[in-house]
Amino acid sequence: MRYMTFALAFVATLGACGKPKALSPLKYSTIRRLLPQDFAEMLRDTHTFVVNVEPSPEGEIPGTKLVLTSERAFESLEVVQPDVTRPIALYCEKDTPSDTIAAQLARAGYASVCFLSGGYRAWIAAGLPFRLYNAPKNE
Numbered sequence: 681m682r683y684m685t686f687a688l689a690f691v692a693t694l695g696a697c698g699k700p701k702a703l704s705p706l707k708y709s710t711i712r713r714l715l716p717q718d719f720a721e722m723l724r725d726t727h728t729f730v731v732n733v734e735p736s737p738e739g740e741i742p743g744t745k746l747v748l749t750s751e752r753a754f755e756s757l758e759v760v761q762p763d764v765t766r767p768i769a770l771y772c773e774k775d776t777p778s779d780t781i782a783a784q785l786a787r788a789g790y791a792s793v794c795f796l797s798g799g800y801r802a803w804i805a806a807g808l809p810f811r812l813y814n815a816p817k818n819e
Contacts (some may be wrong), residue, residue, distance in 0.1 A: 683686045711782045712794040714769075716806035722769050729761050733781050734772040734800075739804060739812035741771060753777070754784040764790045771803070772794035 711759065714722060722728055723743045724770045732740050748756050761768065768790055769780040778795040785793045797804060804810050 689762070709794060711786045712792075713779070713797045714794050715797050715801045716808055718802070719769065719794070720768070720808055722794055725767065728769050730769045731757065731773075732772065732800075733770055733778050735777075736744070737813065738773075739800070740812055741800060742809050742811065752782050754788075756817045757785065758788065764788070765792075767792040767794070769794050769796070772799050773801060774799040 693761045723730060723741070726743075729746070730741065730744045731753070732744050732755045732795075733749075734747075735749050735751070737747055746757075746760060754780060757768070768782075768783055768785060770793070772778040775795070775798065778799065782793045798805075
């Protein structure tokens with residue numbers, strides 16, 4: 681009888697796993713890898729907190745609210761942006777370290793985290809606006 685009770689409980693648990701439930705955004709996070717056009721669409725929401733996590737950035741995407749070195753980016757973001765419900769959009773030169781930091785933020789409970797697939801190199805290649813630091817002036 682004890683084994684039957686265990687088996688029924690086990691089957692009920694498996695059945696519950698297959699059914700999606702509404703999950704609290706504070707408890708479960710999503711990470712999205714966005715193409716440049718989709719990332720641009722995400723940035724149109726002025727509530728999105730845009731962060732450049734490139735160790736030595738050459739420039740930034742318009743709307744960037746913060747530039748952090750990747751070494752301490754996760755810890756810095758927890759201090760600067762403690763609101764785990766606010767969407768965070770990360771980018772760097774290629775994909776790393778933004779994908780790594782996105783995973784850290786998701787594990788910490790941030791509800792909506794995305795990063796730019798291909799980094800700002802892909803952004804520039806897509807012809808989207810970008811501001812280079814120390815760009816030579818046209819005379």
